[in-house]
Amino acid sequence: MSRRLPTGGSRIDRSRPVTITVDGVEVAAYHGDTVASALLAADRPLLSRGIYSGRPRGVMGVGVEDACAYVQVLSGGGEPMVAATTLEVHDGLAVERIAGRGRLPAGDDTTRYDTLYGHAEIAVVGGGLAGLRAAVAAAEDADGARVLILDDGPALGGAAADLPADSAAGRELRDLLTRLDGLEGVTVLTRTTVTGSHGHGRLVALEQRPHGVAKRRLHHVQAVGVVLATGSHERPLVFADNDRPGVMLACAAADYVTRYAVLPGERAVVWTAHDAGLHAAVELADAGTEIVAVLDVRETMAGPLAAALAGRGIALHLGAEVTGTDGSDDESGRLIRVHTTVGSFDVDLLAISGGANPAVELFSHPGGRTRWSDEVAGFVPDVPAPGQVGREVVVGAAAGDQDVVPGWRETLQPPATVFRADAGDPELVFLDPHRDATLADLRRAHAAGLSSVEHVKRFTTIGTGADQGRGFGVLAVGVLAQELGRPIEEVGTTTYRPPYVPLSFALLAGRNRGELSDPVRVSQAHDRVAHAPMEDVGQWKRPWYFPRSTADGLEDLDASVAREVRAVRTGVGMMDASTLGKILLQGADVGVLLDRVYTNLFSTLKVGKVRYGVMCGPDGMVVDDGTTARLSGTDWLMTTTTGNAAAVLDTLEEWHQTEWPGLDIALTSVTDQWAVVAVAGPRSRDVVATLAPQHDWSAEAFGFMDWREAPVAGIPARVLRISFSGELAFELHVPSWYAAALWDAVEEAGAPHGITPYGTETMHVLRAEKGFPIVGQDTDGTVTPHDLGMSWAVSRKKTDFIGMRSLARADARRPDRRQLVGLVPLDGSSRIVEGAQLVAHGADLTAFPVAMAGHVTSAYPSGHDGRPFALALLDGGRDRVGEVLDAVDDLVPLAVRVTGPVSYDEQGARRDG
């Protein structure tokens, strides 16, 4: 049986039939229908079941105020917990009814989501009469102002759109829309729900875009002024068995007639506490519902509404209440009988309306306070949030204004503040059907000693469902006040928080997911090395190792690294070092700055030379290290560790701007300006000489820590003799757009020497054998240069540098501080585990606490001699060389011997080749 009326329906287009699937069964609908209206039209009122009770539930509301009518969307990408009362139908839409809880769709979410930032002088939330009046006034008054109207419906007009076109409201709406059309600077977003007001004019809104490539768009709106014209939500009344399919909000029931031409019931009882419910009774009667009784909790009633009911022969019972309902025995559990204080009635619809709650959620989000108004019988805006004062106004029904629709106020009878009937089993009086919470639950909370509305909310879970208590929240507060015997204004509401309607995490992520979730930084030589497994270093992708195909298949990490290490130690290797942080320091006072930020002396550095430096924080702990080359009298090029480039630049800027603004220096990041290829190994000189034959590259002519300009394979370049491996090594710096060409040239020139590309892992092994620490791996913010054995890099002549004062403290000089040492396994072959704890050899690991003497900071399966080794921080480590300890990983001890940190070429004999 169809409940679709032959004519009418302001939102549906009968020329465009649509078929949707609900639980696998086809349901006929029209374009413009919601899932809820389509199901009501098909006379299928059962829409969900109670999350715990399993009780059948139907459609109560017509919009976001509905507490229960949530469905699982199966089509498209799928979506859990979508309100059937706002979900518009389209061909192919498939949904499933659920019991209070959706589920994440299996598989990837293929739906496209979009994000858009918007700006407006005035943002108007709500496109009903009140909002449109404000928008038109703002756009007409303020020349050039951008006015943004956001409305959650498919078209502007709000409640006025459901009133007759020839009524005063209908005429005014038409006039406002016409004026709006001719105004510059007005943007209208429909199907757009503002989900959060975050203060200072910041709004977040969800736009449904049924026809867009991106189906949902999240708007971030920054407005100067905000007009909240959010209207009101119809409030129910409660009684025993108030949750059956067939119990509906009265105005919502009438809206189904006007919007969707759906008659929600054949025979109905209407119970109300305010005039809007009587209006609804008249509308339902005129649409064809037989109204067998209208109950009004108010004791007196006069005026045109009473007359309208009498004129239609409808009995109006004043001071009457609904006390319970009966439902059918079949699966649908639909309403068949209503019990009232004036008798029982066999009906299929019970339309209730307890009042109108001003929609104050957005007013409350940033901290606005509400107060109870007896006149409105609802909580109305009172004190705006501090950040909204002067920039936010609330208008229309949201402000408690009962005269939004012209002519209503003249005949208005005051509403009653009533929330429930006194009779009935409290276990069956549902105060939040979404959460299956009842009056009995509320009484249990009270009995447990809870009286604060916030505590009761958490005890009973009332208002914590996907509808966030929009339907039943205020009502539950009212019932609580009744139970406590306190006035409702004293009890107050719970806190409203964003989001106003559910938002999915995928929507919040927008298009920034998968490949776009976080920037990937690549060197400009990336395409030359992209075949290598990559290591993530900050946001950079760096080649980790370069496995070769062998007869046994592709080399694994250990085999590849062993080969790469051997190549650098005995022949020549090359690596892409472009990711090193680089800062160009320019100005007359750069030397002064460097003397202050590095622990060693820099101002004496001559043009053409490079120096290694260690940087400490004010606490004397190592924060970064790197080399700085003096390019000219005024220009210096600093390198930092890859992951620390931005932090070092920020630190230098901070010191410059806050402490030493008088210094003539300018700091410019040039990390991406220069591509760097490191050529390392005893044969590296041959390779560089092939690339730049016009220069003498002998150790005498071009010594360790020298740099010079020299075209490399014709490419403008700087060549630096820097080594991070202990071997003879060169760094070639070229403008980054030459990166790939440089890589190719080095590979070609190195081919006769068997040049071997190596990755970060080999670099780590090479430097670890030389005892070169990596800041952030071998240090952790508690390590001084002295702890690293780098006292040679700490100037004793300078009068000051950052950290100097702290390094002079007794604690920084304690001999038992944790110091950098080397470790080798006692058996010469077992792998040491990075992060393992160092304890006394043979310590009982079950006798807690086990005294910890240090930990392993870097560990590698094999160095130049093919044996495992490690670096560690060890209490008083420098004096413990030769000692045997246990390195404990996951309660498994490994005997290790302490060595010095340098395990290869301790004399530094290899750096000149």
Place this chain on the structure above:
Amino acid sequence: MGDVLDLRRSPLAGRGFGVDSPRLRMAEEPFRSLVEVRSQARPEAAGVGATWCWQLGPTWWLVDGAPATEPCLEVPLAGVVRSGNEGASAVDVSAQRTTVVLAGENAERVLAHGCPIDLSRVPVGGCVQGLLVGAQVAIGRTGDDAFRVYVRPAFARHLAAWLTDAAVEDL
């Protein structure tokens, strides 16, 4: 030495990046001469072949000029700016940023998918800096419907992929 210039490879070369539709044009303009300048006053650069001079901060400027015509370790524009502006610091950052131009009636909208700044209030000749989808950028307005976006080469692929995706409904 023209053959050496041919060895250059711009960050977005060969990435298939670019849009040329009625309402949107996006393309990389590679190898521009870019110079970061620190000086109290706007650097005199218009007379030296510079096309744009953007203010990045109170005493911070980015000069954008035609690509260098010879291979060089520092673009000539840097030296010209330095010698023409007494006491100013000028650093060649030509390979430190690449330039993406956006033009057309939807150019501003494409950026608004990720840029929280109110670009409609940035005048022609004005420039803003910040993060665009996690990548540090400077955005300069060159016309009512035209922008230049300066991005580090290391982030260029990420930004280009994002712009391409963001523009899907704005072509």
